[in-house]
Amino acid sequence: MSLVSLVKGRRGASGFGYASTAMEVTAGLDLTGRNLLVTGVTSGLGLETARVLAHRGARIFGCARDQGRAAAALAPLGDGHVPLACELADPASVRACVDALAQRGDRLHGLIANAGIMALPAREVRHGHELQFLTNHLGHAILVLGAVGRDLLADDARVVILSSSAHRRAPRRGIEFDDLSLERSYTPWGAYGQSKLANLLFARALARRFAGTRRTANAVHPGVIFTNLGRHMGLAARVLGPVAAAIALKSVHQGAATQCYVAVHPSVATRNGEYFADCDVATSSALGRDPALAERL
Numbered sequence: 001m002s003l004v005s006l007v008k009g010r011r012g013a014s015g016f017g018y019a020s021t022a023m024e025v026t027a028g029l030d031l032t033g034r035n036l037l038v039t040g041v042t043s044g045l046g047l048e049t050a051r052v053l054a055h056r057g058a059r060i061f062g063c064a065r066d067q068g069r070a071a072a073a074l075a076p077l078g079d080g081h082v083p084l085a086c087e088l089a090d091p092a093s094v095r096a097c098v099d100a101l102a103q104r105g106d107r108l109h110g111l112i113a114n115a116g117i118m119a120l121p122a123r124e125v126r127h128g129h130e131l132q133f134l135t136n137h138l139g140h141a142i143l144v145l146g147a148v149g150r151d152l153l154a155d156d157a158r159v160v161i162l163s164s165s166a167h168r169r170a171p172r173r174g175i176e177f178d179d180l181s182l183e184r185s186y187t188p189w190g191a192y193g194q195s196k197l198a199n200l201l202f203a204r205a206l207a208r209r210f211a212g213t214r215r216t217a218n219a220v221h222p223g224v225i226f227t228n229l230g231r232h233m234g235l236a237a238r239v240l241g242p243v244a245a246a247i248a249l250k251s252v253h254q255g256a257a258t259q260c261y262v263a264v265h266p267s268v269a270t271r272n273g274e275y276f277a278d279c280d281v282a283t284s285s286a287l288g289r290d291p292a293l294a295e296r297l
């Protein structure tokens with residue numbers, strides 16, 4: 001048996017593992033009456049997450065850069081879902097999304113902060129912030145804190161933040177507080193790593209604020225999946241990606257499993273402040289477990 005098939009076949013304490021799909025980890029669940037917000041519903045893991053959770057009966061609040069894209073992504077899921085414009089790299093757009101949610105008056109049972117960009121070859125700055133930090137972390141932080149502040153989360157709401165094992169590629173000190181936009185030391189993976197470490201630390205800090213309530217906040221590494229996320233990588237990666245995907249990477253169905261599991265499975269209803277991979281609690285880097293760093297962020 002090859003190493004790849006050994007890893008792929010492994011199941012953890014949850015009974016699920018590397019190869020489990022989002023459909024498998026939600027099998028038998030009836031999510032009727034649950035309002036679940038997913039960012040980045042136009043592509044990859046967000047699209048699959050929305051599809052599977054809608055299939056189980058949830059009403060999807062699907063966020064995309066603009067209303068048209070969100071509506072187009074949700075159309076195949078049937079009636080009753082809610083498309084929302086939320087350009088994460090534009091704080092005004094994210095605040096308008098929170099306003100739109102507040103005007104509807106629905107309370108969310110889950111918020112899956114899934115959208116993201118990765119490894120931009122050159123440093124890009126918008127609204128004074130490096131674009132990956134702005135999109136992946138700050139945009140989602142404004143969305144989540146807006147939802148908390150406007151009381152848009154149900155009493156048992158679960159916040160699921162997409163991090164990545166690439167949080168380990170953050171700069172040596174973790175978050176460069178005195179050079180947040182990495183003006184002095186930009187690298188594509190260092191910047192992505194910093195943003196994904198920020199995602200993880202944000203989930204941990206939010207979890208501390210949820211302690212003693214029924215609300216939870218957790219972070220997720222979905223695995224490595226060939227999606228549009230790699231659009232900024234070199235030609236070789238884009239050409240070899242489909243080959244690697246066929247041999248060794250997770251499929252999109254498998255990649256969406258952990259976030260769906262953490263968002264809705266009854267067995268993790270009280271898990272709070274954890275980092276999940278392959279549908280089980282995993283160990284992050286030491287920086288990813290540093291409460292002082294999380295509070296400072």
Ligand SMILES: NC(=O)c1ccc[n+]([C@@H]2O[C@H](COP(=O)([O-])OP(=O)(O)OC[C@H]3O[C@@H](n4cnc5c(N)ncnc54)[C@H](OP(=O)(O)O)[C@@H]3O)[C@@H](O)[C@H]2O)c1
Nearest residue numbers: 040042043044045088089115116162164224225227228229
């Ligand atoms: N794929 C992997 O191997 C992997 C590994 C570890 C972690 N992750 C994480 O998993 C998450 C989903 O990634 P994926 O693989 O599904 O990537 P993907 O296929 O590229 O999808 C990313 C989604 O985010 C949206 N998005 C990007 N920038 C945005 C912005 N400024 N405002 C609003 N939406 C924006 C995209 O919308 P557009 O289509 O309009 O650009 C798209 O819907 C990301 O957070 C990523 O960091 C992925």
